[in-house]
Amino acid sequence: MIPRQEELIVSSTDLVDPCGEDSDTPVPGLVHRYPDRVLLLALDSCAAYCRYCTRSRLVSQGEMHPVTRRLDAIIAYLEEHTEVRDVLISGGDPLLMSDEPLDNLLRRLRGIPHLEFIRIGSRVPSFLPQRITPELVVLLRKHRVWLSLHFCHVRELTPEVAQACDRLADGGIPLGSQTVLLKGVNDSEEALKNLFHGLLKLRVRPYYLYQCDPVVGTAHLRTSVQTGIDLISKLRGHTTGYAVPTYVIDAPGGGGKVPIQAETLVAYENGTATVRNWAGKTYTYADPVEAI
Numbered sequence: 001m002i003p004r005q006e007e008l009i010v011s012s013t014d015l016v017d018p019c020g021e022d023s024d025t026p027v028p029g030l031v032h033r034y035p036d037r038v039l040l041l042a043l044d045s046c047a048a049y050c051r052y053c054t055r056s057r058l059v060s061q062g063e064m065h066p067v068t069r070r071l072d073a074i075i076a077y078l079e080e081h082t083e084v085r086d087v088l089i090s091g092g093d094p095l096l097m098s099d100e101p102l103d104n105l106l107r108r109l110r111g112i113p114h115l116e117f118i119r120i121g122s123r124v125p126s127f128l129p130q131r132i133t134p135e136l137v138v139l140l141r142k143h144r145v146w147l148s149l150h151f152c153h154v155r156e157l158t159p160e161v162a163q164a165c166d167r168l169a170d171g172g173i174p175l176g177s178q179t180v181l182l183k184g185v186n187d188s189e190e191a192l193k194n195l196f197h198g199l200l201k202l203r204v205r206p207y208y209l210y211q212c213d214p215v216v217g218t219a220h221l222r223t224s225v226q227t228g229i230d231l232i233s234k235l236r237g238h239t240t241g242y243a244v245p246t247y248v249i250d251a252p253g254g255g256g257k258v259p260i261q262a263e264t265l266v267a268y269e270n271g272t273a274t275v276r277n278w279a280g281k282t283y284t285y286a287d288p289v290e291a292i
Protein backbone atom coordinates (compact mmCIF):
# COMPACT_ATOMS: atom_id res chain seq x y z
CA MET A 1 0.00 0.00 0.00
CA ILE A 2 2.93 2.34 0.59
CA PRO A 3 4.56 3.85 -2.52
CA ARG A 4 8.15 2.76 -3.09
CA GLN A 5 10.94 4.18 -5.16
CA GLU A 6 10.99 1.07 -7.37
CA GLU A 7 7.67 2.20 -8.88
CA LEU A 8 9.63 4.71 -10.94
CA ILE A 9 11.33 1.86 -12.78
CA VAL A 10 9.40 1.10 -15.93
CA SER A 11 10.17 -2.30 -17.40
CA SER A 12 9.89 -2.99 -21.13
CA THR A 13 6.99 -5.41 -20.56
CA ASP A 14 4.92 -2.99 -18.43
CA LEU A 15 1.54 -1.90 -19.81
CA VAL A 16 -0.79 1.01 -18.99
CA ASP A 17 -3.91 -1.08 -19.64
CA PRO A 18 -2.56 -4.59 -18.94
CA CYS A 19 -5.80 -6.49 -19.49
CA GLY A 20 -6.77 -4.55 -22.62
CA GLU A 21 -10.03 -3.35 -21.09
CA ASP A 22 -10.24 -0.07 -22.97
CA SER A 23 -10.64 -1.83 -26.33
CA ASP A 24 -13.57 -3.90 -24.97
CA THR A 25 -15.51 -0.84 -23.78
CA PRO A 26 -18.72 -0.33 -25.82
CA VAL A 27 -20.06 2.51 -23.61
CA PRO A 28 -18.05 4.49 -21.04
CA GLY A 29 -17.67 2.52 -17.82
CA LEU A 30 -18.67 -0.88 -19.20
CA VAL A 31 -16.24 -3.64 -20.25
CA HIS A 32 -17.90 -6.37 -22.32
CA ARG A 33 -15.34 -9.10 -23.00
CA TYR A 34 -17.02 -12.43 -22.32
CA PRO A 35 -20.25 -13.36 -24.12
CA ASP A 36 -22.55 -13.52 -21.10
CA ARG A 37 -21.12 -11.08 -18.56
CA VAL A 38 -19.94 -7.51 -18.19
CA LEU A 39 -17.78 -5.45 -15.88
CA LEU A 40 -19.38 -2.19 -14.76
CA LEU A 41 -17.03 0.48 -13.41
CA ALA A 42 -19.00 2.33 -10.75
CA LEU A 43 -16.64 5.12 -9.71
CA ASP A 44 -12.95 5.89 -9.74
CA SER A 45 -12.14 6.12 -6.03
CA CYS A 46 -11.21 3.54 -3.41
CA ALA A 47 -10.91 3.50 0.37
CA ALA A 48 -7.14 2.97 -0.08
CA TYR A 49 -4.98 2.48 -3.15
CA CYS A 50 -3.24 -0.78 -4.03
CA ARG A 51 0.13 -0.06 -5.61
CA TYR A 52 -0.37 -2.96 -8.06
CA CYS A 53 -3.82 -1.76 -9.20
CA THR A 54 -4.65 -3.15 -12.62
CA ARG A 55 -6.85 -0.11 -13.26
CA SER A 56 -4.45 2.60 -12.04
CA ARG A 57 -4.88 4.35 -15.40
CA LEU A 58 -8.46 5.18 -14.36
CA VAL A 59 -8.63 4.89 -10.60
CA SER A 60 -8.18 8.14 -8.71
CA GLN A 61 -7.32 10.02 -11.92
CA GLY A 62 -10.40 12.25 -11.64
CA GLU A 63 -11.40 11.69 -15.26
CA MET A 64 -14.18 9.14 -14.86
CA HIS A 65 -17.68 10.37 -14.06
CA PRO A 66 -19.42 8.44 -11.29
CA VAL A 67 -21.86 5.84 -12.56
CA THR A 68 -24.86 8.00 -11.61
CA ARG A 69 -23.99 10.26 -14.56
CA ARG A 70 -23.35 7.41 -17.00
CA LEU A 71 -26.13 5.11 -15.88
CA ASP A 72 -28.71 5.77 -18.61
CA ALA A 73 -26.28 4.75 -21.39
CA ILE A 74 -25.19 1.66 -19.45
CA ILE A 75 -28.75 0.57 -18.76
CA ALA A 76 -29.72 1.12 -22.40
CA TYR A 77 -26.79 -1.07 -23.54
CA LEU A 78 -27.67 -3.83 -21.07
CA GLU A 79 -31.36 -3.77 -22.01
CA GLU A 80 -30.41 -4.22 -25.63
CA HIS A 81 -27.88 -7.00 -24.99
CA THR A 82 -30.09 -9.84 -23.84
CA GLU A 83 -27.13 -12.26 -23.92
CA VAL A 84 -25.71 -10.59 -20.79
CA ARG A 85 -26.87 -12.43 -17.67
CA ASP A 86 -24.10 -11.43 -15.22
CA VAL A 87 -22.94 -7.97 -14.12
CA LEU A 88 -19.81 -7.47 -12.03
CA ILE A 89 -19.82 -4.02 -10.45
CA SER A 90 -16.31 -2.84 -9.65
CA GLY A 91 -14.32 0.34 -10.09
CA GLY A 92 -12.90 1.98 -8.00
CA ASP A 93 -14.87 0.61 -5.10
CA PRO A 94 -18.68 0.48 -5.48
CA LEU A 95 -19.19 0.26 -1.71
CA LEU A 96 -17.85 3.81 -1.37
CA MET A 97 -21.19 4.88 -2.83
CA SER A 98 -23.67 5.83 -0.16
CA ASP A 99 -26.70 3.63 0.31
CA GLU A 100 -29.15 5.65 -1.77
CA PRO A 101 -27.23 5.80 -5.10
CA LEU A 102 -26.11 2.19 -4.61
CA ASP A 103 -29.71 1.12 -4.05
CA ASN A 104 -30.74 3.06 -7.15
CA LEU A 105 -28.01 1.42 -9.27
CA LEU A 106 -28.96 -2.07 -8.09
CA ARG A 107 -32.68 -1.37 -8.57
CA ARG A 108 -32.11 -0.25 -12.17
CA LEU A 109 -30.05 -3.39 -12.87
CA ARG A 110 -32.63 -5.64 -11.20
CA GLY A 111 -35.25 -4.09 -13.47
CA ILE A 112 -33.59 -5.80 -16.47
CA PRO A 113 -35.16 -9.27 -16.60
CA HIS A 114 -32.26 -11.13 -18.27
CA LEU A 115 -29.72 -10.02 -15.61
CA GLU A 116 -29.84 -12.98 -13.27
CA PHE A 117 -26.53 -12.60 -11.41
CA ILE A 118 -25.16 -9.41 -9.85
CA ARG A 119 -21.94 -9.19 -7.88
CA ILE A 120 -19.88 -6.38 -6.43
CA GLY A 121 -16.08 -6.44 -6.31
CA SER A 122 -14.95 -4.52 -3.23
CA ARG A 123 -11.98 -3.99 -0.96
CA VAL A 124 -14.11 -1.96 1.47
CA PRO A 125 -14.61 -4.86 3.92
CA SER A 126 -10.80 -4.93 4.31
CA PHE A 127 -10.02 -1.20 4.07
CA LEU A 128 -13.09 0.37 5.65
CA PRO A 129 -14.95 -2.36 7.56
CA GLN A 130 -17.08 0.23 9.40
CA ARG A 131 -18.86 0.84 6.05
CA ILE A 132 -20.47 -2.61 6.44
CA THR A 133 -23.44 -1.34 8.40
CA PRO A 134 -26.56 -3.41 9.14
CA GLU A 135 -28.42 -1.14 6.68
CA LEU A 136 -25.93 -1.90 3.89
CA VAL A 137 -26.27 -5.64 4.50
CA VAL A 138 -30.07 -5.36 4.22
CA LEU A 139 -29.67 -3.44 0.95
CA LEU A 140 -27.30 -6.05 -0.53
CA ARG A 141 -29.55 -8.90 0.54
CA LYS A 142 -32.62 -7.20 -0.90
CA HIS A 143 -30.95 -7.15 -4.33
CA ARG A 144 -29.50 -10.68 -3.93
CA VAL A 145 -25.93 -9.51 -4.50
CA TRP A 146 -22.79 -11.65 -4.22
CA LEU A 147 -19.61 -9.99 -2.97
CA SER A 148 -16.08 -10.53 -4.27
CA LEU A 149 -13.72 -9.28 -1.59
CA HIS A 150 -9.99 -8.72 -1.95
CA PHE A 151 -7.36 -9.75 0.60
CA CYS A 152 -3.62 -10.28 0.11
CA HIS A 153 -2.36 -11.15 3.58
CA VAL A 154 -3.68 -12.74 6.77
CA ARG A 155 -2.70 -9.58 8.66
CA GLU A 156 -5.57 -7.84 6.89
CA LEU A 157 -8.00 -10.12 8.76
CA THR A 158 -8.28 -7.87 11.80
CA PRO A 159 -11.05 -8.20 14.43
CA GLU A 160 -12.89 -5.33 12.70
CA VAL A 161 -12.66 -7.08 9.32
CA ALA A 162 -13.83 -10.34 10.91
CA GLN A 163 -16.85 -8.52 12.33
CA ALA A 164 -17.68 -7.05 8.90
CA CYS A 165 -17.41 -10.48 7.23
CA ASP A 166 -19.55 -12.04 9.95
CA ARG A 167 -22.19 -9.39 9.45
CA LEU A 168 -22.24 -10.05 5.70
CA ALA A 169 -22.29 -13.85 6.07
CA ASP A 170 -24.97 -13.70 8.77
CA GLY A 171 -26.95 -11.43 6.44
CA GLY A 172 -26.91 -14.09 3.74
CA ILE A 173 -24.43 -12.44 1.36
CA PRO A 174 -22.26 -15.06 -0.46
CA LEU A 175 -18.60 -14.08 -0.06
CA GLY A 176 -15.62 -14.82 -2.30
CA SER A 177 -12.13 -13.38 -2.20
CA GLN A 178 -9.53 -12.46 -4.76
CA THR A 179 -5.82 -12.32 -4.02
CA VAL A 180 -2.95 -10.93 -6.05
CA LEU A 181 0.31 -12.87 -5.81
CA LEU A 182 2.90 -10.33 -4.63
CA LYS A 183 6.63 -10.76 -4.26
CA GLY A 184 7.77 -10.39 -0.66
CA VAL A 185 4.16 -10.12 0.56
CA ASN A 186 2.42 -13.45 0.05
CA ASP A 187 4.69 -15.50 -2.24
CA SER A 188 5.21 -18.33 0.23
CA GLU A 189 3.26 -21.48 1.04
CA GLU A 190 2.87 -20.34 4.63
CA ALA A 191 1.56 -16.86 3.75
CA LEU A 192 -1.02 -18.18 1.29
CA LYS A 193 -2.15 -21.02 3.55
CA ASN A 194 -2.57 -18.68 6.51
CA LEU A 195 -4.56 -16.25 4.39
CA PHE A 196 -6.83 -18.84 2.77
CA HIS A 197 -7.45 -20.71 6.04
CA GLY A 198 -8.16 -17.38 7.73
CA LEU A 199 -10.69 -16.52 5.03
CA LEU A 200 -12.49 -19.87 5.36
CA LYS A 201 -12.83 -19.25 9.09
CA LEU A 202 -14.63 -16.00 8.17
CA ARG A 203 -16.86 -17.92 5.69
CA VAL A 204 -15.13 -16.30 2.71
CA ARG A 205 -14.30 -18.65 -0.18
CA PRO A 206 -10.96 -17.94 -1.92
CA TYR A 207 -12.00 -17.51 -5.58
CA TYR A 208 -9.04 -16.34 -7.70
CA LEU A 209 -5.30 -16.02 -7.09
CA TYR A 210 -4.07 -13.58 -9.72
CA GLN A 211 -0.66 -13.52 -11.27
CA CYS A 212 0.15 -9.81 -10.80
CA ASP A 213 -0.74 -7.86 -13.94
CA PRO A 214 2.22 -6.16 -15.64
CA VAL A 215 1.05 -2.67 -14.68
CA VAL A 216 3.55 0.16 -15.22
CA GLY A 217 5.99 0.32 -12.29
CA THR A 218 5.10 -3.00 -10.64
CA ALA A 219 8.06 -5.19 -11.66
CA HIS A 220 9.32 -5.22 -8.05
CA LEU A 221 6.01 -6.74 -6.89
CA ARG A 222 5.75 -9.48 -9.50
CA THR A 223 6.88 -13.09 -9.20
CA SER A 224 7.51 -15.59 -11.99
CA VAL A 225 4.61 -17.74 -13.20
CA GLN A 226 6.62 -20.77 -12.05
CA THR A 227 6.48 -19.42 -8.48
CA GLY A 228 2.69 -19.32 -8.71
CA ILE A 229 2.45 -22.83 -10.17
CA ASP A 230 4.69 -24.21 -7.43
CA LEU A 231 2.72 -22.48 -4.69
CA ILE A 232 -0.65 -23.70 -5.94
CA SER A 233 0.77 -27.24 -6.25
CA LYS A 234 1.67 -27.09 -2.58
CA LEU A 235 -1.95 -26.28 -1.70
CA ARG A 236 -4.09 -28.29 -4.13
CA GLY A 237 -4.89 -31.63 -2.50
CA HIS A 238 -2.75 -30.81 0.52
CA THR A 239 -5.44 -28.73 2.19
CA THR A 240 -9.21 -28.12 2.06
CA GLY A 241 -10.33 -27.75 -1.53
CA TYR A 242 -12.40 -24.69 -0.59
CA ALA A 243 -9.15 -23.05 0.59
CA VAL A 244 -7.53 -23.30 -2.84
CA PRO A 245 -8.46 -20.56 -5.33
CA THR A 246 -8.04 -20.87 -9.08
CA TYR A 247 -4.68 -19.42 -10.09
CA VAL A 248 -5.15 -17.25 -13.19
CA ILE A 249 -3.29 -15.00 -15.57
CA ASP A 250 -5.49 -12.19 -16.88
CA ALA A 251 -4.02 -12.39 -20.36
CA PRO A 252 -2.42 -9.13 -21.51
CA GLY A 253 -4.11 -7.81 -24.63
CA GLY A 254 -7.63 -8.75 -23.56
CA GLY A 255 -7.54 -12.55 -23.54
CA GLY A 256 -9.40 -12.73 -20.25
CA LYS A 257 -8.64 -14.92 -17.26
CA VAL A 258 -6.75 -18.10 -18.05
CA PRO A 259 -6.43 -20.77 -15.32
CA ILE A 260 -2.89 -22.07 -14.74
CA GLN A 261 -1.83 -25.20 -12.90
CA ALA A 262 0.87 -27.81 -13.01
CA GLU A 263 0.10 -30.63 -15.42
CA THR A 264 -2.07 -33.27 -13.74
CA LEU A 265 -3.13 -35.05 -16.94
CA VAL A 266 0.15 -36.81 -17.74
CA ALA A 267 -1.15 -38.72 -20.79
CA TYR A 268 -4.50 -39.42 -22.46
CA GLU A 269 -4.40 -42.06 -25.17
CA ASN A 270 -6.70 -44.85 -26.37
CA GLY A 271 -9.36 -44.00 -23.82
CA THR A 272 -7.02 -44.09 -20.85
CA ALA A 273 -6.13 -41.00 -18.82
CA THR A 274 -2.97 -41.05 -16.76
CA VAL A 275 -3.25 -38.57 -13.91
CA ARG A 276 -0.84 -37.32 -11.30
CA ASN A 277 -2.19 -36.74 -7.77
CA TRP A 278 -1.22 -34.23 -5.07
CA ALA A 279 1.49 -36.54 -3.74
CA GLY A 280 3.10 -36.95 -7.17
CA LYS A 281 1.88 -40.53 -7.76
CA THR A 282 0.31 -41.51 -11.08
CA TYR A 283 -2.95 -43.39 -11.64
CA THR A 284 -4.95 -44.40 -14.69
CA TYR A 285 -8.61 -43.93 -15.47
CA ALA A 286 -10.29 -45.81 -18.33
CA ASP A 287 -13.13 -44.27 -20.34
CA PRO A 288 -16.31 -46.38 -20.56
CA VAL A 289 -16.07 -49.09 -23.22
CA GLU A 290 -18.69 -48.47 -25.92
CA ALA A 291 -21.41 -51.10 -26.11
CA ILE A 292 -20.95 -53.39 -29.13
Ligand SMILES: *Cc1c(COP(=O)(O)O)cnc(C)c1O
Pocket residue numbers: 031032033034037038039088257
Ligand atom coordinates in the same frame (compact mmCIF):
# COMPACT_ATOMS: atom_id res chain seq x y z
C1 LIG B 1 -12.97 -10.92 -14.28
C2 LIG B 1 -13.88 -10.35 -15.27
C3 LIG B 1 -15.20 -10.80 -15.36
C4 LIG B 1 -15.75 -11.90 -14.47
O1 LIG B 1 -15.09 -13.11 -14.71
P1 LIG B 1 -15.45 -14.43 -13.85
O2 LIG B 1 -14.46 -15.44 -14.31
O3 LIG B 1 -16.86 -14.78 -14.18
O4 LIG B 1 -15.30 -14.07 -12.41
C5 LIG B 1 -16.01 -10.25 -16.34
N1 LIG B 1 -15.55 -9.29 -17.18
C6 LIG B 1 -14.27 -8.85 -17.13
C7 LIG B 1 -13.83 -7.83 -18.10
C8 LIG B 1 -13.40 -9.35 -16.16
O5 LIG B 1 -12.15 -8.90 -16.10
